[in-house]
Amino acid sequence: MSDLLAAASDGFSTAVAAPTDAAAPGAPALSWRDGEILRDGAPHRILSGSIHYFRVHPDQWEDRLRRLAAMGANTVDTYVAWNFHERVEGDIRFDGWQDVERFVRLAGEVGLDVFLRPSPYICAEWSNGGLPFWLTGRVAALRTSDPAFLAAVDAWYDALLPRLVPLQAAYGGPIVAIQIENEYGSFGSDAAYLAHLRDGLRRRGMVEMLTTADGITPDMIAHGSVPGAMTTFTFGTGVPVAAALRRHGEALMCSELWGGWFDHWGERHHVRSADSMGGTIRELLDEGGSVSLYMAHGGTNFGLWNGANHDLVLQPTVTSYDSDAPIGEDGTLGEKFHALRALFAPFHADELPPVPDQPRRQSAASAPLEPRAGLLDVVRATPATGAHSPRPLTFEQLGAEDGLVAYEADVSFPDEATLTIDGLHDRAVVFLDDRRLGVLERDGETSLALPVDGGSGRLTLVVESLGRINYGPYTGEGKGIMRGVMIGRRLVNGWTHRLLPQTAPAADAAGSGGKDGLAVAGFDVAEPLDAWLAFPGGGKGMVWLNGFLLGRYWSVGPQETLYAPAPLWRAGRNEIVVLDTDGLGATVEIREAPSFGETEEFIGS
Secondary structure: OHHHHHHHOOOOOOOOOOOOOOOOOOOOOOOEEEEEEEEEEEEEOOOOEEEHHHHHOOHHHHHHHHHHHHHHEEEEEEEEEEEHHHOOOOOOOOOEEEHHHHHHHEEEOOOOEEEEEEEOOOOOHHHHHOOHHHHHHHOOOOOOOOOHHHHHHHHHHHHHHHHHHHHHHHHHOEEEEEEEEEHHHOOOHHHHHHHHHHHHHHHHHHHHEEEEEEEHHHHHHHHOHHHHOEEEEEEEOOHHHHHHOOOOOOEEEEEEEEEOOOOEEOOEEEEHHHHHHHHHHHHHHHHOOEEEEEEOOEEEOOOEEEEEEEEEEEEEEEEOOOOOOOEOOOOOOOOHHHHHHHHHHHHHOOOOOOOOOOEOOOEEEEEOHHHHHOHHHHHHHOOOOOEEEEEEEHHHHOOOOOOOEEEEEEHHHHHHHHEEEEEOOEEEEEEEEOOOEEEEOOOOEEEEEEOOOEEEHHHHHHHHEOOOOOOOOOOOOOEEEEEEEEEEEEEEEEEEEEEEEOOOOOOOOOOOOOOOOEEEEEEEEEOOOOOEEEEEOOOOEEEEEEOOEEEEEOOOOOOOOOOEOOOHHHOOEEEEEEOOOOOOOOEEEEEEEOOOEEEEEEEOO
């Protein structure tokens, strides 16, 4: 039965509140019955690909959507990243890069339907799984019917959904399907929570087909599904298993078919062959199923938006989200694009749009990286935040979203003393006065020896969040120093905190420069085009291009180049600022092709 009929039969209201400035809605575009998705009563296949507006510069949204349409997709799917819109509680933004309405309208203008995934949690290898850090810092029972969590979700939906209601197909817009929650069956078992989200969508006027998405085990489906929503699946392979798990009357759909995979720092670059990806999609289509390829175009974790996994140890995700997708990080069309175009073309009555040209790139170049100030100089030029605290405060207590926080305290210590950080999340560079003592890491060494003869001085710990966990039971975990700092068995008290902003440090910061810290480079370009930036010899740094935080590099790899999209460049002089905590290189390079590091074939299960 269709989702609206199922909703009615399960005893909850499907009444909706139409937009006050719009006519009453027409019928929902899609429904399901007898194992098929129907559109206007006729069988319909969703041929979708994921593009996340928050991972693509808004000036490039239309280009990427047109490439998706040329690939043969009839639908684009996107999450809505709550924390991208409400970085500060109560300050909800829907302008500029956060203008999700514009992205949806552009998709419609290109001729694509939109599969919208606005659940509070998105995973997506995105910081905190899309949940705002200020919320997870005070609410423990995430993704449950805990009143404090639901109150925040309801306030967010009250701001978001009225903007999207008029963009549904029932009002003439492109939105045809809406996901209630994301892979909930692998996380929790609160049926009342799922029902609250479902009812909240309907009550606020979302009339289109509702879905859920879960992995291909009976337990995940049992705990992630909710009456009134069509169950869909997420997998890399496993079409027969999904077909067997499909519920009575529901259509077969994989809402995340993993055609590639993401990368963690310190691992290899994951790829999946076109033959492997195409074989699974062909198998799904032959079974009568619908598909959304994750990702069709991955984009970039600009700034510090990368998430992290936790599998015994923290696994932070790299800046690139290329994901070995058919449409590359800079829009390059690869073998997978052409394979999918051939697979999808028979499902279209008309010819597909022509294949777009490959993107243009800047020519190779190199510029010296000029040191301006050491890391400690940058820290000392940053004003202290708040009053002294007896114990070190977490990022959440300090209102720090991500990045770097410097913890300072005056200490004295005996001979052969050891310094330990208890609950380090995630990495700390340790200084005593002007002397760099070493680096401590959450899942590595958390202790180091202080000067052997004892003494006293100013202790500075420059702590970096490597990425907020986006999947599993540790989602929402805090950052910074979670418990305390000890010399031997004794706690260090009396802390000052300095929050290094995510804006570029002033290039004229006082200091002599050195191994680590702040450096600048400049490039003169005749025409703003895409570029790939490399930092040979650099240790671990953040990079700003003309004041925009591109992301991070790290010598542990695998990623070796950062994508710098054309809209961030300008004709003439361009400034690159680097803040490296470990060791500055001597140059910045523009390369004509990306380097994602040593590869390995990987298929998500």
